[in-house]
Amino acid sequence: MSKDASGEKGVEKDYSRSASFRLLLRLVTPYRALAVFTVLALLCDITGMLYIPTELSALINTAVSSTDASGMLAHGISMLVAAIVGSGGCIVSYWLASRLAARVGRDMRVAVYEKSLELGGYDFDQLGTGSMITRTLSDANVVQQTFLMTFIMLAPVPVICVVAIVLAFGIDYVMGWLLLAITLVMGVVMVIAVKVSAPIFLVLQGFIDNMNTRLRETITGIRVIRAFGREDAERRNLDATFEDYARNAIHVNLVFATADCMTFFLMNVVEVLVVWLGADRVGVHAMQIGSISALVEYAMLIMFFMMMGQFAILQLPRAMACLTRASEVLAVEPRVRDQKAPAELAAAEPSVPVARFDHVSFRFADADEDTLRNLSFSLRRGEVTAVIGSTGSGKSTIAKMLLRFHDVTAGRIEFLGQDVRNVGQHEFRDHIAYVPQKAWLFSGTIAQNLRDGNPDATDEELWHAVDVAQGAFVHELAGGLDARVSQGGSNFSGGQRQRLAIARALARKADLYVFDDSFSALDYKTDARLRHAIRAELADAAVLIIAQRVSTIRDAAQIVVLRDGEVVGLGTHDELLATCPTYLAIARSQERGGEEDE
Numbered sequence: 144m145s146k147d148a149s150g151e152k153g154v155e156k157d158y159s160r161s162a163s164f165r166l167l168l169r170l171v172t173p174y175r176a177l178a179v180f181t182v183l184a185l186l187c188d189i190t191g192m193l194y195i196p197t198e199l200s201a202l203i204n205t206a207v208s209s210t211d212a213s214g215m216l217a218h219g220i221s222m223l224v225a226a227i228v229g230s231g232g233c234i235v236s237y238w239l240a241s242r243l244a245a246r247v248g249r250d251m252r253v254a255v256y257e258k259s260l261e262l263g264g265y266d267f268d269q270l271g272t273g274s275m276i277t278r279t280l281s282d283a284n285v286v287q288q289t290f291l292m293t294f295i296m297l298a299p300v301p302v303i304c305v306v307a308i309v310l311a312f313g314i315d316y317v318m319g320w321l322l323l324a325i326t327l328v329m330g331v332v333m334v335i336a337v338k339v340s341a342p343i344f345l346v347l348q349g350f351i352d353n354m355n356t357r358l359r360e361t362i363t364g365i366r367v368i369r370a371f372g373r374e375d376a377e378r379r380n381l382d383a384t385f386e387d388y389a390r391n392a393i394h395v396n397l398v399f400a401t402a403d404c405m406t407f408f409l410m411n412v413v414e415v416l417v418v419w420l421g422a423d424r425v426g427v428h429a430m431q432i433g434s435i436s437a438l439v440e441y442a443m444l445i446m447f448f449m450m451m452g453q454f455a456i457l458q459l460p461r462a463m464a465c466l467t468r469a470s471e472v473l474a475v476e477p478r479v480r481d482q483k484a485p486a487e488l489a490a491a492e493p494s495v496p497v498a499r500f501d502h503v504s505f506r507f508a509d510a511d512e513d514t515l516r517n518l519s520f521s522l523r524r525g526e527v528t529a530v531i532g533s534t535g536s537g538k539s540t541i542a543k544m545l546l547r548f549h550d551v552t553a554g555r556i557e558f559l560g561q562d563v564r565n566v567g568q569h570e571f572r573d574h575i576a577y578v579p580q581k582a583w584l585f586s587g588t589i590a591q592n593l594r595d596g597n598p599d600a601t602d603e604e605l606w607h608a609v610d611v612a613q614g615a616f617v618h619e620l621a622g623g624l625d626a627r628v629s630q631g632g633s634n635f636s637g638g639q640r641q642r643l644a645i646a647r648a649l650a651r652k653a654d655l656y657v658f659d660d661s662f663s664a665l666d667y668k669t670d671a672r673l674r675h676a677i678r679a680e681l682a683d684a685a686v687l688i689i690a691q692r693v694s695t696i697r698d699a700a701q702i703v704v705l706r707d708g709e710v711v712g713l714g715t716h717d718e719l720l721a722t723c724p725t726y727l728a729i730a731r732s733q734e735r736g737g738e739e740d741e
C-alpha cells in the first residue's frame with residue numbers, strides 16, 4: 144500500500160473514531176446522573192466483594208491466635224454488613240446499568256430512524272436499505288449490550304486489581320508481588336485474545352449487513368424466484384452468505400473457548416501457587432495463616448473479573464464500529480433539504496398556476512446525462528394536464544420533482560408562485576395529493592390507510608373518496624372500511640390497490656393531485672368512469688395525470704409529450720394529432736392494439 148493511501152486510511156480511522164466518541168458522548172450526556180449513580184452502586188458492590196475476604200481472614204486469624212469471642216463477633220458482623228452493602232450495590236448497579244444501556248440504545252435507534260425519515264431515495268440508495276435496517280436495529284442492540292457489559296464487567300476490573308494488589312502488599316510484600324505477576328500474565332492473555340478476535344468481530348457485523356440485504360431481496364422477490372425455478376440457485380447464494388458468517392463466528396468462539404480454558408486452568412494453578420507460597424510465608428512468620436484465604440479470594444476475584452472484562456473489551460471495537468455506522472447515517476446531509484428559515488406558502492392569485500416548470504433540467508447524481516431537459520409548462524387550477532411518453536422518458540421523474548423528492552439541476556419549479564426550494568418541504572407537500580406508480584399500502588385497516596391522506600376525514604368522507612375512486616369492492620368486504628390490509632396491500636389485487644391509493648389521495652383536500660400511471664391496472668370502463676368522477680370532484684384543483692394510454696388522457700386540457708426527457712409536443716389531443724409526430728405514432732400504435740375509450 145502506498146504511503147499516501149495508508150495516510151488517508153489513518154485519517155479516515157481517526158475521523159470515524161472521533162465521530163463514534165462524539166455520538167457516544169451525545170447519547171450518554173442526558174443520563175449523566177444515572178451514570179454517576181451506577182458507578183456509586185458498583186463501588187458498593189466492589190467494596191463488599193473485597194471486604195468480606197479481608198474480614199474473613201481477620202476472623203480466622205483471631206480464632207487461631209486467641210479466644211476473643213467478641214472480636215470474632217465483630218468481624219462476623221462486619222462481614223454481614225459488607226455482604227448486605229455488596230449485594231445491594233450489585234442489584235442496584237445491574238438495575239441502573241440496564242436502564243442506562245436501554246435508554247442509550249433506544250436514543251440511538253430513534254436518532255437513526257428519525258434521520259432516515261429526512262433522507263431521500265438517493266440517500267437511501269447510497270447507504271443501502273438493508274444496511275439501514277441493520278444500523279437501526281442490530282447496531283443499536285450491540286451498542287446497548289456493550290454499554291451494559293462495560294459497566295458491569297469492565298469498569299470494576301481496574302478497581303478490583305489495584306485494591307486487591309494493595310491489600311495483598313499490606314498482608315505480605317512477597318504475596319503482593321505474586322498477585323501483581325498473576326495480573327500481568329492475565330493481562331497478556333487478555334490482550335492476545337482481544338487482538339485475535341476483535342477484527343473478526345468487526346467483519347461479523349458486515350456479514351450481518353450482507354445477510355440482511357440478501358434475505359430481504361430473496362423474501363421480497365420470492366414469487367419471481369419460484370416462478371423461474373431459481374430456488375436452488377438462491378439457496379446456494381444464501382448458504383454461501385450464511386456459511387461465511389458461521390465460519391467467522393466459529394473462529395471467534397474458538398478463540399473465546401481457548402481463552403476461557405486457559406483462564407480456568409490458570410485459576411487452579413494460581414490457587415495452588417498462593418497456598419503453596421502462602422504456607423511458606425506463614426512458616427517464616429511473615430504473615431498469619433488466615434491471610435491465605437484472603438489472598439486466594441483476591442487472586443480469584445482478579446482473574447474472574449479480568450476474564451469477564453475480556454468479553455466486554457472484545458465487544459468494544461464492534462460497538463465502536465456500530466457507533467461509526469450510526470454516525471455515518473447521522474452525518475448524511477440529505478440532498479434535498481429545507482433552508483434554515485423556509486418561506487411560508489402565501490395564498491396566490493387565481494391566475495397564478497398551481498405549479499410551473501420553468502426551463503427545468505434534472506440529472507440523477509450517478510447519471511451521465513440529464514433525465515429531464517429544459518421543461519417548461521404550467522399546471523392550472525381546474526385543468527387536467529397529462530404527461531405521456533415512452534417508457535423511461537422521464538414521466539415519473541416529473542412527478543417526483545413536483546413533490547421535491549429531487550431538486551432541479553437547472554431552471555426552477557414554482558408552487559403557487561414560489562420556488563419550491565424556498566418553501567418548507569412538509570408545508571408545500573401538504574397541498575399535494577400523490578398517487579405513486581407503485582400503489583403502496585401499509586399494514587392496518589383500509590380506514591387507517593385512507594386517513595394517511597387526511598387524518599381528520601370522517602367515515603362519510605372516506606366512503607365518498609372510495610366511491611369516487613371506483614372502489615365498490617370495499618362495500619362488499621366484511622369489515623368495510625375496517626377491513627384488514629396486509630403489508631404493502633398484498634391481500635388486494637393490483638387494481639384494488641390502485642383504487643385504494645387513489646381514494647387515499649382523494650381523501651385529502653389539495654391544490655394539486657398527481658396520478659403517476661395510476662390507472663394502468665384498471666380496465667377501460669373503470670378508467671373512464673374514474674376520470675369522469677375525478678373531473679367533477681377536483682374541479683377546483685390542478686390535476687396531473689401521467690399515463691401510458693392515449694385513451695386515459697385524450698380529454699386533458701393540455702398534454703405534454705415527452706421523449707428522452709424533452710418536451711416534443713404540448714397541446715390538446717386534437718392539436719397534437721395534427722402537429723406532433725411522436726404523439727401521432729403513440730396514438731396509432733394503440734389504435735392498432737385495439738384500445739377504445741368508453
Ligand SMILES: Nc1ncnc2c1ncn2[C@@H]1O[C@H](COP(=O)(O)OP(=O)(O)OP(=O)(O)O)[C@@H](O)[C@H]1O
Nearest residue numbers: 507509510514532533534535536537538539540541
Ligand atoms: N434513482 C435513479 N438513478 C439514476 N437514474 C434513474 C433513477 N430513477 C430513474 N432513473 C432513470 O431516469 C429515466 C426516467 O425514469 P422515469 O421513471 O421517470 O421514467 P418513466 O417515463 O416514468 O418510465 P415508465 O413509464 O417505465 O415508468 C430512466 O432512464 C431511468 O433509468
